[in-house]
Amino acid sequence: MTSATFAHGRPSPGRRLLGWFREWLPAFVVIAIGLVTWQWVLPDVLGIQRFLLPRFSAVAQTFWDERTALWSAGWFTFKEALGGWAIGSGLAFVSALVLARWRPLGRALMPYAVAANAIPIIAFAPITNAWFGTFSPRSKMAVAAVLCFFPVLVNSLRGLTSVRPESIELMRSYAASEASTFRRVRIPNSLPFVFSGLKVASVLAMIGAIVGDYFGGSIEALGIQIRSSVGLSQFEYAWAAILVASILGLLFYGVISLAEHFALRWHPSSRRIE
Amino acid sequence: MSAEAVVSVRGVTKVFGKGGVTALKDIDLDVAQGDFVSLIGPSGCGKSTLLRIVGDITEPTSGDVTVNGKSARRAREDRDYGIVFQAPVLFDWRTVAKNIALPLEMQRWDRGRRQARVAEMLDLVELTGFEKLYPWQLSGGMQQRVSIARALAFAPPLLLMDEPFGALDEMTRERLNLELLRIWSETGSTVVFVTHSISEAVFLSTRVAVMSPRPGRVSALIGIDLPQPRTVETREQPRFFELVTEVREALHATGADEVEEQLAAEGPE
Numbered sequence: 001m002t003s004a005t006f007a008h009g010r011p012s013p014g015r016r017l018l019g020w021f022r023e024w025l026p027a028f029v030v031i032a033i034g035l036v037t038w039q040w041v042l043p044d045v046l047g048i049q050r051f052l053l054p055r056f057s058a059v060a061q062t063f064w065d066e067r068t069a070l071w072s073a074g075w076f077t078f079k080e081a082l083g084g085w086a087i088g089s090g091l092a093f094v095s096a097l098v099l100a101r102w103r104p105l106g107r108a109l110m111p112y113a114v115a116a117n118a119i120p121i122i123a124f125a126p127i128t129n130a131w132f133g134t135f136s137p138r139s140k141m142a143v144a145a146v147l148c149f150f151p152v153l154v155n156s157l158r159g160l161t162s163v164r165p166e167s168i169e170l171m172r173s174y175a176a177s178e179a180s181t182f183r184r185v186r187i188p189n190s191l192p193f194v195f196s197g198l199k200v201a202s203v204l205a206m207i208g209a210i211v212g213d214y215f216g217g218s219i220e221a222l223g224i225q226i227r228s229s230v231g232l233s234q235f236e237y238a239w240a241a242i243l244v245a246s247i248l249g250l251l252f253y254g255v256i257s258l259a260e261h262f263a264l265r266w267h268p269s270s271r272r273i274e
Numbered sequence: 275m276s277a278e279a280v281v282s283v284r285g286v287t288k289v290f291g292k293g294g295v296t297a298l299k300d301i302d303l304d305v306a307q308g309d310f311v312s313l314i315g316p317s318g319c320g321k322s323t324l325l326r327i328v329g330d331i332t333e334p335t336s337g338d339v340t341v342n343g344k345s346a347r348r349a350r351e352d353r354d355y356g357i358v359f360q361a362p363v364l365f366d367w368r369t370v371a372k373n374i375a376l377p378l379e380m381q382r383w384d385r386g387r388r389q390a391r392v393a394e395m396l397d398l399v400e401l402t403g404f405e406k407l408y409p410w411q412l413s414g415g416m417q418q419r420v421s422i423a424r425a426l427a428f429a430p431p432l433l434l435m436d437e438p439f440g441a442l443d444e445m446t447r448e449r450l451n452l453e454l455l456r457i458w459s460e461t462g463s464t465v466v467f468v469t470h471s472i473s474e475a476v477f478l479s480t481r482v483a484v485m486s487p488r489p490g491r492v493s494a495l496i497g498i499d500l501p502q503p504r505t506v507e508t509r510e511q512p513r514f515f516e517l518v519t520e521v522r523e524a525l526h527a528t529g530a531d532e533v534e535e536q537l538a539a540e541g542p543e
Binding site (some may be wrong): 164167169170173180184185187191265266267268 | 361
């Protein structure tokens with residue numbers, strides 16, 4: 001027996017392309033139907049008005065014509081989201097480490113963390129404006145960070161503590177220190193959970209940053225541009241801005257998924273189901 | 275065989291919970307240098323608990339355990355033993371080679387020595403060529419061989435094995451039995467082995483400690499005088515069957531059957 005047992009023969013490039021096409025065909029059909037409906041069925045058949053939903057072609061035109069302004073606003077808000085995500089997730093992971101190390105502390109604090117999570121955090125956006133300044137990106141980062149904190153905390157804590165008892169006993173048999181057990185067992189064990197938390201948090205961070213913008217801020221911010229273009233009946237611009245926000249959100253999520261894929265190559269879930 | 279005891283258990287009692295179940299009562303057991311001692315008994319007889327007490331993973335309620343002339347705790351801190359559980363307990367995020375190297379890393383062996391030792395261990399458990407794979411890419415039997423290699427990597431004088439082959443099929447089990455005996459004779463280590471298979475205990479051991487349940491006690495110590503090295507033919511010798519019968523009768527005498535029925539009636543533990 002050699003490792004060749006596990007290496008599957010690679011199909012030819014032509015067949016792979018065909019296979020790829022087959023796999024994605026349903027998704028292409030769905031998007032084509034969606035775009036046709038948006039472009040013609042909704043306005044011409046159902047009589048949907050422009051202020052409810054402009055035609056796809058009009059949104060696409062604005063998306064192209066205004067690309068510089070849109071993407072610069074998008075980048076501005078994305079930086080707010082990214083900053084908030086990094087701060088919130090980082091603090092959450094460190095908190096999870098502390099709570100996992102001193103379990104009684106965790107048991108004392110977790111009920112309050114769960115209760116705090118039930119608070120609609122977005123309601124604090126105007127307050128963070130008061131704390132950090134309406135025109136400062138820091139106020140939006142604060143909203144994003146608070147939103148990111150809980151899912152990363154809960155997931156990390158679960159990952160750090162759901163270790164098989166035998167793993168801990170094995171480390172005990174090596175007379176391992178607590179720090180070494182964290183480094184060699186608990187933290188690697190937590191990674192799949194941490195990544196789930198980080199992905200959820202990336203979506204929440206974008207929401208936090210954009211909603212934070214809605215409560216006032218620099219005209220360079222995407223949220224502000226969406227709000228003001230709706231106010232000026234520039235619906236095409238608002239929809240194009242939403243598209244930018246969606247693309248950035250997807251990219252953010254995608255980059256984290258990619259990092260996860262590379263960081264968790266060892267994970268049994270990386271086994272291909274064929 | 276030297277008279278020096280590697281493991282010495284004196285009057286060990288273990289009670290779980292406050293005033294709860296007495297898992298072990300007044301256990302005395304000596305394991306000499308180079309011995310291969312199996313602890314056999316029905317489920318609930320405390321054989322795994324006894325092994326864990328020897329390894330200082332669980333503390334006895336009363337009594338003393340000495341390993342290499344030291345307290346069990348001191349022996350654990352000095353890394354005097356390697357342990358193999360029923361599950362392989364490999365770390366998913368480490369390759370086969372890195373799993374085996376784990377105890378060496380913890381003992382701060384330098385990289386070169388580590389690699390050389392891992393290669394040696396892979397050879398010993400016949401897994402050369404698999405070092406870069408992750409645990410999920412291996413079969414159950416291969417995973418257990420990695421875990422044995424890991425336990426042996428730092429050449430501990432004592433090997434504690436808690437039903438290491440319990441989850442494997444009969445064929446794999448018999449092959450790993452032979453492999454374990456080969457490793458045992460090559461390394462000259464001392465083994466304490468928990469099992470509930472009578473034929474496995476007889477085949478592997480120099481002595482079998484038969485344990486009775488509720489409360490757990492060593493009810494018989496049976497010397498296994500089958501010639502070394504043991505081979506596939508050993509299992510076909512009349513003496514093998516005599517010893518299997520002897521162990522079986524010792525187990526029956528403990529009232530194990532009744533307890534088994536009782537446990538079955540109570541449902542899974």
